[in-house]
Amino acid sequence: MSIKIKIREFKDLQSLPRYTYILAILTILGMSTGLYRLYAGLGATTNLSTVFPWGIWISFDLTMVAFSGAAFTLAALVYIFHMHDLHSAVRPTVLFGLLGYSSVLVILFFDLGRFDRFWHFLVYPNLTSALFEVSWCIAIYTTILIFEFSPVVFERFNNKKALAIIEKITIIFVIGGITLSSMHQSSLGALFVIMLPRVHPLWYSIITPEFFLVSSLAAGISTIIIGSYLSIWMYGRTLDQKVIEKLGILMPWILGFYLLMKIGDLIFSHKLGLLFTSGIFSILYVTELTIGVIVPLILFSMKSFRKDRNKSLIAALFVAAGIALNRFDISWFVLKPLHGITYFPSWIEISLLIGVFSGVLLVYTLVSYYFPVFTETIAIEKKQKEKTYPAKVAEAVTGD
Amino acid sequence: MAKYGFLIDASRCIDCRACLVACSVENNVPMTHTRIWMKETGVTGEFPDLERYTAPYHCMHCVDPSCVSACTVGALQVNKDGIVTYDNDRCIGCRYCMYACPFEVPHFEWDKQLALINKCDLCVNRLEEGQAEPACAATCPTDAIQFGKREDMLALAHERIKNEPNRYIDHVFGEHENGGTSTFYISPVPFEKLGFPTTHREESPAEFNRMTTEEGTPIIAGSVLTGMTGIYLALEHLQKKNPVHTIEKDLETVDSKKEKE
Numbered sequence: 001m002s003i004k005i006k007i008r009e010f011k012d013l014q015s016l017p018r019y020t021y022i023l024a025i026l027t028i029l030g031m032s033t034g035l036y037r038l039y040a041g042l043g044a045t046t047n048l049s050t051v052f053p054w055g056i057w058i059s060f061d062l063t064m065v066a067f068s069g070a071a072f073t074l075a076a077l078v079y080i081f082h083m084h085d086l087h088s089a090v091r092p093t094v095l096f097g098l099l100g101y102s103s104v105l106v107i108l109f110f111d112l113g114r115f116d117r118f119w120h121f122l123v124y125p126n127l128t129s130a131l132f133e134v135s136w137c138i139a140i141y142t143t144i145l146i147f148e149f150s151p152v153v154f155e156r157f158n159n160k161k162a163l164a165i166i167e168k169i170t171i172i173f174v175i176g177g178i179t180l181s182s183m184h185q186s187s188l189g190a191l192f193v194i195m196l197p198r199v200h201p202l203w204y205s206i207i208t209p210e211f212f213l214v215s216s217l218a219a220g221i222s223t224i225i226i227g228s229y230l231s232i233w234m235y236g237r238t239l240d241q242k243v244i245e246k247l248g249i250l251m252p253w254i255l256g257f258y259l260l261m262k263i264g265d266l267i268f269s270h271k272l273g274l275l276f277t278s279g280i281f282s283i284l285y286v287t288e289l290t291i292g293v294i295v296p297l298i299l300f301s302m303k304s305f306r307k308d309r310n311k312s313l314i315a316a317l318f319v320a321a322g323i324a325l326n327r328f329d330i331s332w333f334v335l336k337p338l339h340g341i342t343y344f345p346s347w348i349e350i351s352l353l354i355g356v357f358s359g360v361l362l363v364y365t366l367v368s369y370y371f372p373v374f375t376e377t378i379a380i381e382k383k384q385k386e387k388t389y390p391a392k393v394a395e396a397v398t399g400d
Numbered sequence: 401m402a403k404y405g406f407l408i409d410a411s412r413c414i415d416c417r418a419c420l421v422a423c424s425v426e427n428n429v430p431m432t433h434t435r436i437w438m439k440e441t442g443v444t445g446e447f448p449d450l451e452r453y454t455a456p457y458h459c460m461h462c463v464d465p466s467c468v469s470a471c472t473v474g475a476l477q478v479n480k481d482g483i484v485t486y487d488n489d490r491c492i493g494c495r496y497c498m499y500a501c502p503f504e505v506p507h508f509e510w511d512k513q514l515a516l517i518n519k520c521d522l523c524v525n526r527l528e529e530g531q532a533e534p535a536c537a538a539t540c541p542t543d544a545i546q547f548g549k550r551e552d553m554l555a556l557a558h559e560r561i562k563n564e565p566n567r568y569i570d571h572v573f574g575e576h577e578n579g580g581t582s583t584f585y586i587s588p589v590p591f592e593k594l595g596f597p598t599t600h601r602e603e604s605p606a607e608f609n610r611m612t613t614e615e616g617t618p619i620i621a622g623s624v625l626t627g628m629t630g631i632y633l634a635l636e637h638l639q640k641k642n643p644v645h646t647i648e649k650d651l652e653t654v655d656s657k658k659e660k661e
Binding site for chain 1: 469494504597614620632
């Protein structure tokens with residue numbers, strides 16, 4: 001097994017795969033529509049309205065934060081629970097978390113009516129506001145993620161002094177990061193507690209914060225599994241299957257606990273009957289729980305699924321789809337449409353999202369090509385390797 | 401200090417919209433962005449017994465306002481007179497208040513580049529200058545909008561219903577809605593028909609919000625912080641006693657061996 005990969009020189013641009021150029025074009029196009037939105041105002045460029053003041057941007061943010069929960073979930077497993085054999089996933093995951101949170105901050109900036117005052121939340125606190133807690137925690141946590149990722153940069157420039165200092169104090173930042181993550185993952189759910197008149201009763205719950213927190217653990221783990229598959233396609237490198245297997249073992253417990261909470265909440269608040277009488281909402285609720293929780297719960301309980309790379313990917317995709325649906329449901333689909341007005345995003349809203357998401361993938365690719373991110377991963381031998389990867393890439397990924 | 405209140409009587413409103421003009425002039429906002437607007441039943445009944453009721457509608461000035469609890473930067477506040485004020489120098493335009501408000505009151509300036517929220521502040525500047533009433537109440541020619549102390553307005557509402565039970569339905573809108581407000585409505589027709597949002601809750605969701613943000617979040621943060629620290633220290637202690645082989649440590653030894661070579 002190889003543990004070292006060659007990191008490219010910064011001037012080496014020719015060997016970048018073609019998709020990075022496509023991503024770059026998409027990013028530029030998306031961000032230009034974003035700039036147009038800043039110039040023209042929200043009314044002219046979005047389909048948001050008085051009855052639907054938040055749209056797909058907020059749904060995207062909620063989903064992205066849940067998936068970026070990968071970083072704090074893994075940090076807890078590796079550094080707190082001492083599962084050091086998962087360590088090889090840390091760098092790729094922290095990088096994803098960092099970029100995921102950054103993309104959320106970028107989208108939030110475009111979403112503000114007074115984007116020029118985005119810093120106001122730092123100086124005008126309202127301690128009862130869930131959104132205030134979310135913005136503070138995300139801002140601080142993103143800073144902590146930069147710190148957690150900094151060893152990669154120092155290693156690239158061979159700064160051993162800084163590396164040694166960081167290694168000593170890492171655990172403080174890890175614990176701080178986990179605390180802040182638990183706070184904002186749950187506060188994102190708390191956003192909907194005050195929307196009592198708007199949220200459909202099946203989704204409305206005083207323990208929505210806890211739902212969000214627990215589901216973000218599952219979303220985080222599924223992100224790591226899906227990411228390990230994507231990295232095969234992108235760099236021909238991936239995590240050891242033992243890592244995936246170990247992560248898979250945790251899934252049934254997390255999902256089972258989430259399912260118990262969900263069902264228990266329905267029973268205690270006497271809403272079980274609504275499951276059968278709410279028409280389209282019943283279908284949405286059952287779909288969300290089935291694909292996101294029940295099916296993957298069964299799949300991850302089977303050893304054959306955890307052992308097999310492709311099968312564990314399928315199970316992880318179920319979780320991701322279900323939890324994404326949950327976030328879109330509560331922030332969009334099941335908000336009571338007042339006066340029958342519904343919302344569908346405008347093309348500018350969608351193009352900005354595509355742009356920002358492409359930006360995340362682009363920066364991720366570039367950073368992992370030029371910095372030692374995938375150092376502890378294993379190379380995957382593919383039959384058409386010569387065909388898929390240019391010679392220089394193949395050279396870069398061959399170890400000793 | 402006694403709190404202010406409104407009594408709005410839909411049976412007296414003649415849809416002249418003088419209150420909208422007054423609001424526009426007083427607050428220096430265009431007619432399209434007034435902080436008061438009309439709710440109506442539309443024309444109902446069979447000719448010749450046609451009916452149409454209207455009522456001016458603005459911020460209810462809740463006793464425990466959801467918007468104040470939700471506002472990210474504290475731009476919305478309740479002052480000592482029970483007025484829900486809005487500070488447009490603080491607002492960042494996040495629009496969370498629009499979702500929090502059960503009465504659909506805060507409006508957003510969708511057409512502006514740097515857009516803010518628009519909301520009735522009960523002409524707080526006008527009252528501070530010593531004038532007796534907000535512009536809409538002062539202007540209303542039929543006294544459909546009356547202004548005074550909150551408890552006086554509530555008593556007056558009940559008195560009118562009691563004196564003329566055939567004229568009004570027995571419901572003071574705002575007495576219990578969202579935990580009680582400072583604006584009371586009485587009407588000859590059910591409020592749903594006037595297009596009012598139906599919130600029949602005795603308590604404001606602001607209370608649930610405080611439960612989660614002021615109690616829930618600190619509890620989560622505290623337990624995660626202590627739990628994680630405890631588990632880390634305990635496992636660290638155990639591991640020092642019995643060192644365990646992990647992939648990472650194996651790799652480290654391989655590394656250091658190679659470096660020596």
